[in-house]
Amino acid sequence: MQVQRPTKCLRLVASALxxxxxxxxxxxxxxxxxxGASFVATGLSRNGKVVVGQDGGKPAYWVNGTINxxxxxxxxxxxxxxxxxxxxxxxxxxxxxxxxxxxxxxTFIDLPILSGNNTAxxxxxxxxxxxxxxxxxxxxxxxxxxxxxxSGVYAIPDGTSSTILNSISDDxxxxxxxxxxxxxxVFNSFGSATQNPGVITISSGANGPVIKTTTVTPYSNGxxxxxxxLFCVTSDGSSQFGGDFDLFQDHTTWYADAYTAxxxxxxxxxxxxxxxxxxxxxxxxxxxxxxxVFSNYINQDDLGAASFSFGNSQIYFASNNHDFNNFITGKGxxxxxxxxxxxxxxxxxxxxxxILGSGTDPxxxxxxxxxxxxxxxxYFTSANSSVTGGNxxxxxxxxxxxxxxxxxxxxxxxxxxxVIANTTAKVPGGSSGGTVNLKTSSTTSYVTLTGAYGGxxxxxxxxxxxxxxxxxxxxxxxxxxxKVDTGYLQLGNAPSTGGAxxxxxxxxxxxxxxxxxxxxxxxxSATFTITSxxxxxxxxxTITATYGSSTESLVMTVVPPSLTQVRxxxxxxxxxxSTKCAVYLNGAAPTGGEKVxxxxxxxxxxVPSSYTVPAGTTAGNFTVTTTAVYSPTTVTISGTVGSxxxxxxxxxxxxxxxxxxxxxxxxxxxxxxxxxxxxxVHLASAAAAGGDVVSLSSKSAAVILPANVTVPAxxxxxxxxxxxxxxxxxxxxxxxxxxxNSTVSASLNIIPAGVSLVRVSPAPVLGGxxxxxAVYLNGxxxxxxxxxxxxxxxRAAQVPATMSVAPFATIGTFTVxxxxxxxxxxxxxxxxxxxxxxxxxxxxxxxxxTSVTATPNPVVGGKTTSLTIxxxxxxxxxxxxxxxxxxxxxxxxxxxxxxxxxATTASVTLATLAVKATTAVTISATFGSATxxxxxxxxx
Numbered sequence: 012m013q014v015q016r017p018t019k020c021l022r023l024v025a026s027a028l029x030x031x032x033x034x035x036x037x038x039x040x041x042x043x044x045x046x047g048a049s050f051v052a053t054g055l056s057r058n059g060k061v062v063v064g065q066d067g068g069k070p071a072y073w074v075n076g077t078i079n080x081x082x083x084x085x086x087x088x089x090x091x092x093x094x095x096x097x098x099x100x101x102x103x104x105x106x107x108x109x110x111x112x113x114x115x116x117x118t119f120i121d122l123p124i125l126s127g128n129n130t131a132x133x134x135x136x137x138x139x140x141x142x143x144x145x146x147x148x149x150x151x152x153x154x155x156x157x158x159x160x161x162s163g164v165y166a167i168p169d170g171t172s173s174t175i176l177n178s179i180s181d182d183x184x185x186x187x188x189x190x191x192x193x194x195x196x197v198f199n200s201f202g203s204a205t206q207n208p209g210v211i212t213i214s215s216g217a218n219g220p221v222i223k224t225t226t227v228t229p230y231s232n233g234x235x236x237x238x239x240x241l242f243c244v245t246s247d248g249s250s251q252f253g254g255d256f257d258l259f260q261d262h263t264t265w266y267a268d269a270y271t272a273x274x275x276x277x278x279x280x281x282x283x284x285x286x287x288x289x290x291x292x293x294x295x296x297x298x299x300x301x302x303x304v305f306s307n308y309i310n311q312d313d314l315g316a317a318s319f320s321f322g323n324s325q326i327y328f329a330s331n332n333h334d335f336n337n338f339i340t341g342k343g344x345x346x347x348x349x350x351x352x353x354x355x356x357x358x359x360x361x362x363x364x365x366i367l368g369s370g371t372d373p374x375x376x377x378x379x380x381x382x383x384x385x386x387x388x389x390y391f392t393s394a395n396s397s398v399t400g401g402n403x404x405x406x407x408x409x410x411x412x413x414x415x416x417x418x419x420x421x422x423x424x425x426x427x428x429x430v431i432a433n434t435t436a437k438v439p440g441g442s443s444g445g446t447v448n449l450k451t452s453s454t455t456s457y458v459t460l461t462g463a464y465g466g467x468x469x470x471x472x473x474x475x476x477x478x479x480x481x482x483x484x485x486x487x488x489x490x491x492x493x494k495v496d497t498g499y500l501q502l503g504n505a506p507s508t509g510g511a512x513x514x515x516x517x518x519x520x521x522x523x524x525x526x527x528x529x530x531x532x533x534x535x536s537a538t539f540t541i542t543s544x545x546x547x548x549x550x551x552x553t554i555t556a557t558y559g560s561s562t563e564s565l566v567m568t569v570v571p572p573s574l575t576q577v578r579x580x581x582x583x584x585x586x587x588x589s590t591k592c593a594v595y596l597n598g599a600a601p602t603g604g605e606k607v608x609x610x611x612x613x614x615x616x617x618v619p620s621s622y623t624v625p626a627g628t629t630a631g632n633f634t635v636t637t638t639a640v641y642s643p644t645t646v647t648i649s650g651t652v653g654s655x656x657x658x659x660x661x662x663x664x665x666x667x668x669x670x671x672x673x674x675x676x677x678x679x680x681x682x683x684x685x686x687x688x689x690x691x692v693h694l695a696s697a698a699a700a701g702g703d704v705v706s707l708s709s710k711s712a713a714v715i716l717p718a719n720v721t722v723p724a725x726x727x728x729x730x731x732x733x734x735x736x737x738x739x740x741x742x743x744x745x746x747x748x749x750x751x752n753s754t755v756s757a758s759l760n761i762i763p764a765g766v767s768l769v770r771v772s773p774a775p776v777l778g779g780x781x782x783x784x785a786v787y788l789n790g791x792x793x794x795x796x797x798x799x800x801x802x803x804x805x806r807a808a809q810v811p812a813t814m815s816v817a818p819f820a821t822i823g824t825f826t827v828x829x830x831x832x833x834x835x836x837x838x839x840x841x842x843x844x845x846x847x848x849x850x851x852x853x854x855x856x857x858x859x860x861t862s863v864t865a866t867p868n869p870v871v872g873g874k875t876t877s878l879t880i881x882x883x884x885x886x887x888x889x890x891x892x893x894x895x896x897x898x899x900x901x902x903x904x905x906x907x908x909x910x911x912x913x914a915t916t917a918s919v920t921l922a923t924l925a926v927k928a929t930t931a932v933t934i935s936a937t938f939g940s941a942t943x944x945x946x947x948x949x950x951x
Contacts, residue, residue: 041340042345044380045379047379049066050065052064052369054090056095057093057361060075062381064088064379065086066078070087086100086104089134101131108121130150135176136179141183144167162220186211187209187244187253188208190224243290245293252301290356301356349380363384367381386411388409388410389410390469392407400454401507401559421463423447426461431451454477455476480502483556485498488567491569492546496543505535506534512558514556518555521552545572546569550569574607575657577592579592580593594607594624604626606623615639644662644663647660648661669703670699672693672748675755675757676691677690682735682761683790685791686790689731692748706748711745714746716734737790738762741763743761744760766787769849776856777883778856781826792818797844799816805837805855832855840852858882858883860893864881865878870949880916880936880943885914888912891938893936897934
């Protein structure tokens, strides 16, 4: 099996930003707490607050400086879950179980024992307490490794009485172990040794847990022999850690597992023949604790009973390792009288901030301890010594120890908060450093920034150089009041992330600008709107932009509106009538309006002396009155605003007397839409030389008239075409004719097109033969077409219930389907459109016979022949009866033969008499007035 590499444990922080433990003396960030010489620790809760073990032969737990017995049992507590609320262990009699917190105390609950055994010893427990691992045995012999779940106890496959279970992952999915039972480094005096590290995985199955045991191949580094063991595992089981021993080579590498190496730290001895071990790790594998040991001779094969000289206990993080004693002492822990350097660490909290170990206390007694480690600020700096004001400055910070779960907060203070504000930054859990971008204001100042954490602080200086405003301009320095102008702002340098916020201000409340303007990141310019109110006199305004300590201004003059156009309409006009004159400004009139001075160059047109355009508007109009003129006269109207004068010319024509209109007539009072109709206007007296032009109009869109018609000179009337459109309902149109002051009107009804004629052709027809019907309208069908209803008076002639004449068409067709008839039938076809009914008739003839034949013919007398009567169509419903007659008794015929309904032929067998000589016999067939004959020749 490949043991997974602990990718997290080798996460690097730039070596230039790390410092050794000896440099961290600014604050006490580590403490060492003895647990009492009588207390023997065996496990640590994942949160680092509870230590379990044995005190005076009784199971006990340590919390907040107090040892608490788990009486009345005697034995030991071996391990606990994440918060110490479930503790596993056994009593002296081998009764294994767990203590469950119950209020202020604990209740002991027995664990089931594997069949064939009588004792249990649980030694490991998952973080949530749902998976427990340990051993079952019979009277203390032949231990069987097992796991307990909520569903029962299960043997670990491939586990033997020698298997040692070392550690379980927080999620209970992975257990690391020694399958041979040779705990730790195992060999016999440079001779052979056996060691079998293993990984046990646990997953859910349909019938209980699925347990798999895999042997890990020990790592070989080229020496004569190499041994390995696995002691700890990350929370999710993805990485396992242990130790290697190279018997005959100098060893310069620490091995976290079979494939991933951790280098020794600077200054560590390179001594011949020493083993290396990692005993505990944080939940994510970023912090490891262990030891390397050396001895010229080791003669024990069980670490639990080993008696040999230990080297240095070690702690590793960010790929560096440190002497454990030196490290916590350097972080302020009081270790006077303690001997820690030759004792390995035992356990670690999930975030690595609490380490359980053992050493020799000041009274020279072996005692367990808790080392609590808090990170200290290591560096606080920036890659730059100066920054352009308004831009961000990147600040780098680091701590000397990976941050615990939840991270740590660095307090950042500035000696000039107006330039760089006070803030905080976070070092994420498991990390040793971070970066924060601080916003600066645009001013020139030297700022000292200080980072503080855990009672220690570090500072550096930064020169902030103001980002200058280099330009403030406008698109129009003389805008018309009430219009929007555009301003342009220019920065000396492009701001960084977030952009630069510039303050804008106007010196006049009638001219407004945004309070602030943001120059986008990496840009040097921005635009803004300048809005003004209408003014009656020029107003000078100063716009000021401020960014940090830099200021720029622009001066502009808001001016009143000026005249842009004078226009007279309608023009020309008849003398004695009035017209309108409009004046237009290039901006809104101010409060009180804008006065326009007016004048006319001819007394024939009179205007007021002035006109005031209403406030807030840009145009207005006034009345121009005219007096009599005797020839066409051009008049100039002028308007003046300030120094601007504009003019407009218009024509006054003499008043002309026109003949009166007497009548407006149409050639029809009603007409189907789109059908032609004529209109005529009549004068009371003859038209003048050159003719009189009459204006025409219609109040209905269904009727279109010429715009005007001319009554020829000396004529009393003029006739013209009137165009109409198809309609779906009757429309009454009022038509108007105007000549001078005379007006006459006429009414014309436009009616929907109706059916004027219905035809069936060809007709008459033979029953069973189809023919065509046609519907003729008296006008064009409307835009949606015209739907009509159809009916037939007899069943022998069938027509569709409705048909539609296509839009704007005047004819529509339909199919008439006939049936065979027995006699002549007359059909009436009816077409209904609205309330109008139109009929047509046609005849359906019955079929008649076309031939009479005999087969065979000639025929030998005394034989039979077949007489066939053939029709020109199908027989009617009653069939068709044909009478027969023979000219000789030599052939006997029936009185009649019937052709069945729907058939076109009928046959009858005729008997003949023997003859002595060739005889011709005539057979006659009669239907109605028609007779057909067949001569049959009889031969002897």
